[in-house]
Amino acid sequence: MGDGDELLPQPDIQDIRLEKVLQALGDPVRLQLMAIYAREGEQCDCDPRRFGLQHLHKSTVSHHMKVLREAGVTSTKVVGRNRHVRLRKEELDERFPGLVDTLLAAMDD
């Protein structure tokens, strides 16, 4: 493995649109997902449904993941039959300085 790993399609940094990011994060489930991946760090293969999202169907989670990825919020690598997802923090920080940290801080209350 390592060679067969495939990166799922995602927008380039300069193509990340603020509206798309805000729209993606406007959904409570996806906002929660962002927080999960921010906390879990690099390339975790954590199943979101073990982090307070148990009630959601797997296809629903898959849908939300796609929205986050296509908005440029997350990056997904295929590893075997799992998906390693990470928050694109460095890229988002470069594109929209302070946004991710601000949002994460805003969620603590």
Place this chain on the structure above:
Amino acid sequence: MGDGDELLPQPDIQDIRLEKVLQALGDPVRLQLMAIYAREGEQCDCDPRRFGLQHLHKSTVSHHMKVLREAGVTSTKVVGRNRHVRLRKEELDERFPGLVDTLLAAMDD
């Protein structure tokens, strides 16, 4: 006037929800509206339709204003037959530090 001025219903600071704010700002028109009111400052009675939103019906603008207000983004005071709208910057800064400035900065590109 001054006595008859009425503040349209809006959430208290502690009741402002991040998801609601993000959802409200996820629409390009409303994101633009926030930028307008951030630029125009205190209690401007500027008609949004003179700021690049000419194509929108007045009822559509009214709808967007309501969404922004109910999300806690803007504050609207009735003055005669006009509405004086302002961005609730201080309150948003207190509730979600750095969010407004981050978003405004992110729109410049």
Place this chain on the structure above:
DNA sequence: GGTAAGGTTGGACGCACGTCAAACAATAGA
């Protein structure tokens, strides 16, 4: 008072969204 102007409200329409269910594809492990 009558009329015009600024905004809101209600309904209608099309479209997108969040969710689930079932079927499918691909990989890991026995």
Place this chain on the structure above:
DNA sequence: TCTATTGTTTGACGTGCGTCCAACCTTACC
């Protein structure tokens, strides 16, 4: 190879959203 696991895709359903239009309500100004 067979089977179980992991995730995607497609379709369907209900709901909500963005928009316009028409009617309405206030207020300002002749």
